[in-house]
Amino acid sequence: MYECEFYDYCQFVLQVMPLKPHMSKLVQHLYCRINHEKCARYKVGMILGPKEVPNNLSPSDNYLANLLLERAKPTANGCCM
Numbered sequence: 001m002y003e004c005e006f007y008d009y010c011q012f013v014l015q016v017m018p019l020k021p022h023m024s025k026l027v028q029h030l031y032c033r034i035n036h037e038k039c040a041r042y043k044v045g046m047i048l049g050p051k052e053v054p055n056n057l058s059p060s061d062n063y064l065a066n067l068l069l070e071r072a073k074p075t076a077n078g079c080c081m
């Protein structure tokens with residue numbers, strides 16, 4: 001049972017995990033099953049929407065997740081440019 005609501009269509013699960021079965025078990029254990037709130041992909045998906053999560057964003061790459069979230073923040077005048 002996976003607690004993450006993105007599991008069935010997460011591109012990391014669908015595209016990367018089948019290529020790396022050992023890493024896949026670890027990621028599922030560390031993130032998808034019990035700790036999805038800590039997953040970088042989950043954070044970006046929850047705030048920007050699942051379609052805005054880069055396919056190659058690793059669940060452990062919180063640095064890139066934070067950059068993506070920072071970049072998406074609107075500026076003081078309401079513009080995000």
Ligand code: SF4
Nearest residue numbers: 004007010032039042
């Ligand atoms: S990798 Fe992250 S976003 Fe994808 S299913 Fe697992 S916890 Fe959810």
